[in-house]
Amino acid sequence: MKKVIKVDDKGKIELPAEWIKHLNSPFVEIEVQDGKIIIEAVEVEDISDLLGSVEVDLKSDRSDWEAVKRELLLKTKK
Structure with a gap:
């Protein structure tokens, strides 16, 4: 599935709802690799696993x- 999505002035994108239905988790991992943005669903056992993931x-x-x-x-x- 491919779709052109506009990035807003804050750098945000909105994923189509039909794509979200295909995810097995409400959490995603985002990576920039070779000029591409890769978004993958990830399983998080416990929300505390995310603590410390942002500085x-x-x-x-x-x-x-x-x-x-x-x-x-x-x-x-800002």
Whole structure:
């Protein structure tokens, strides 16, 4: 299945619903390889397996979740 999909100004794409139905998992792994973006469904045993998979430089005190949330929201708007 191939389809031309527009990338929005934030770099986001929306996958067609009929493609999502073919996935066995709500989680995907995304990789750039040889000029191609490869998206593959992956099984995640436990959501805690994903902890630490994203690195973000935060200035906020991590014990103050509201401050962390505000800082992350500000970073996504840049």
